[in-house]
Amino acid sequence: MSRRAVLPPGSTIGILGGGQLGRMTALAAANLGYRCHIYAPDAHAPAFDVSASHTQAPYEDQAALRDFASQVDVATYEFENVPVACVEFLAPLVPVHPGADLLRTAQHRGREKAFFQRIGVPVAPFALADSEAALTAAAQQVGLPAIVKTTTEGYDGKGQARVNAGTDLAALWAALGRRELIVEAVIDFVAEASVIAVRAADGTVRCFPIGRNVHRNGILHTTTVPGGFDPALLRQAEEIGRRAAEAVDLIGVLCVELFITRDGRVLANEMAPRPHNSGHWTQDGCVTSQFEQLVRAISGLPLGLVDLRVRQVVMTNLIGAEADQWQAIAGEANAKLHLYGKREARPGRKMGHVNRLTL
Ligand SMILES: Nc1ncnc2c1ncn2[C@@H]1O[C@H](COP(=O)(O)OP(=O)(O)OP(=O)(O)O)[C@@H](O)[C@H]1O
Ligand SMILES: [Mg+2]
Structure with a gap:
């Protein structure tokens, strides 16, 4: 390089x-x-x-x-x-940095899954569908219950629906906009996590400590670090982050969202070639934040340490009107409040987050 x-x-x-x-x-x-x-x-x-x-x-x-x-x-x-x-x-x-190729892969759930398979990272069984008939076939192939998502542009659980035996697939095809879909088997996960890998121009890769993510209404609610995961699971998760970062010659930050299954496997869900909401805890709980790592990577500086510097940190998103609690949160001794300066607190909109530290 x-x-x-x-x-x-x-x-x-x-x-x-x-x-x-x-x-x-x-x-x-x-x-x-x-x-x-x-x-x-x-x-x-x-x-x-x-x-x-x-x-x-x-x-x-x-x-x-x-x-x-x-x-x-x-x-x-x-x-x-x-x-x-x-x-x-x-x-x-x-x-x-990162480049256009990684962006192209990350924008399409089908390409993303194919990428993970190519680098030997397991994903949920899936099938793509670009017509109503193909949707029926894909649901049959994957088995029910399943989750149907638009292949592009989904976020915070938007553009997805659960499918079970009684679901009207014709209505669903119309409701999701008659566009390409991915049908995924529902993973019976015991936990969700994410691995955030950073890679510098010199090829050094580091993965932040792995957080445990809890979603509410399809939106990330909390990330807790340490996540209380078995060391063997953590090694698998870190290996996924490292392998993905190296496979794409990353310069920057890459987050891979993970499902931890009941039988101790780690599956990749999706990836984001940028700082990720599940990494916001790094601002106050880590020696170097994910944002600083991105800046370091693209500026040609060496990466900073990714060590946890508190006993525990819990990041909680402030969605919509939850941000009205800013004053109470600012008064909590161990809470670090981050507000995004958005003018309008629409329902479901991420307005800020708080990192609560246990020193
Ligand atoms: N195959 C699956 N099996 C079980 N649960 C799933 C599956 N796919 C998605 N989910 C649940 O829905 C959540 C959102 O899915 P996903 O991350 O694919 O969509 P998203 O809209 O991009 O969300 P975000 O922007 O929050 O990352 C997941 O974090 C998980 O809780
Ligand atoms: Mg997601």
């Missing part, structure tokens, strides 16, 4: 996407003396508030993208649905 120069302080990091992940990455970058330039189509992107500069333009605007590229020294993305074409357009103009 070619050795890149280290970006000196004062350099500018470009971030595609202006949500909370970009915001927290920009804060970490500022700590290391870097400036951030956010590129997002939104009018009031949370990351704009904490960054040196921003461009508000569609991801398809080539003039704006060219201008952006001329103003940044390296670029990354914080939003998984940035069009691959946008990253491909930028790549000859400025280094973009």
Whole structure:
């Protein structure tokens, strides 16, 4: 691999996407003396508030993208649905990490599963369907109960439905928008976890301690670290993170969501080539946060340590009106409050999170 120069302080990091992940990455970058330039189509992107500069333009605007590229020294993305074409357009103009190939894989649940299978990581039995008839066949092949998801663009449990013997598949095909679907067997998991791997330009890989994730209404509710998992499971999970990061020549952060089965197996669910909600605990519970690791990786700096520095940390998301509790949380002695500066607390919207520490 070619050795890149280290970006000196004062350099500018470009971030595609202006949500909370970009915001927290920009804060970490500022700590290391870097400036951030956010590129997002939104009018009031949370990351704009904490960054040196921003461009508000569609991801398809080539003039704006060219201008952006001329103003940044390296670029990354914080939003998984940035069009691959946008990253491909930028790549000859400025280094973009992680690259377009990983983004393309992570945007499609079928490609993602095929990737895991290729690197020897088990996944739920699945079948793809691009018609109503194919959906019926896929459900038969996978067996019921099953979970049907759109292959692209789902998040926080959106674009998914459970299917059992009584489900009207024709109605479901219409309800999910007559688009390509993936049918997955329902995994009887005893726990959910995620492994967050970081890989530097020199090939060093580190995996953060593995957290236990609890979802509520299809949205991550808490991540607890340590997760209380058996050491053998932790080794499997870490191996999955390392293998995935190495297979894609990652420069940056990659999260793999995992199911822990009753019989002690670790299956991959999906992956995200960016900092992940289940890694927000690292801001206060870890020597180096996932955001700082991303900044270090793409700037050519060595990675920081990933050691836990508290006895336990529990990250709790503040969804919608839950963020109204900000004052009480700010008054808790061992709580670290993080708010994203979003103007409107719509139901289901991630407004912030709190890391509760046991020292
Ligand atoms: N095959 C499966 N078997 C059992 N439960 C599942 C399966 N797939 C998804 N789930 C449950 O639904 C949750 C959301 O699924 P998934 O992560 O695939 O979708 P998502 O919309 O991308 O969610 P997020 O954005 O929160 O990661 C999982 O964390 C898990 O609790
Ligand atoms: Mg998920």
